[in-house]
Amino acid sequence: MRRGKVHNLPVVLVVEDEELLQDIVHDALKEGGFDLTAVASGHEAVTMIDSGVVVYSALVTDVVLGGQMRGWDIARLVRQIDPSFPIVYMTGAAADEWAHEGVPNSILLTKPFAPAQLVAALSQLLHLASSD
Template sequence: MPELPVILVVEDEEPLQDIVHDALKDGGFDLVTTASGEEALTLFKSGVVKYAALVTDINLAGGMTGWDLARELREADSSFPIVYMTGAAGDQWAAQGVPNSILLQKPFAPAQLVTAISQLLNAGSSSI
């Protein structure tokens, strides 16, 4: 049986972590969740897990924002799929977001998250 794609999720609000967890599990993904951009970057760079995509809130606890984290990950992998989630920073996406990313405005339906990740993963696999 093939392994499920592992999504790196960065969200510092527990109720939202639960919603994202359930949506991704139901959508056929595995995931690792953390509350800070710094911890997510450490996990990504460790190479222990090969992550398929990043789902990140914009405003995070600590010094790193979701914008910062996405840029760091894109330096390591220029086509790494990124989905941003935000309730307040959507107007900054054009200036702050990385190319070929998707922004979901909170609140969003769980199916929208699964669709966004699937779109990015399918787009990446067709260009190989």
């Protein structure tokens, strides 16, 4: 999977089912210099990735989502396509599962977190991916 940029901005796929949190993440990423697509379910996220219409640079996903897919599942599917794809997890209750459910070289942010922490985590992972 090629990593994408629109007008030289990294494009991030955000999976968050709470509208308020989606808005906070949207504002933080825009202010941090990212473009993004936000969806509310794992099914939508996989559809967006599979479509190939937009080539994403990173994934930011809540762990606990409505529906059958969890953030862990989405990340594993993305990593099957690109083993080094940058992934940031967000969770309020599932942080203790990260060690055995999360993909390697990912970052976990525990809610509540400062918007700047999200921007810093993405920037760190994108920098590591570009130096590979």
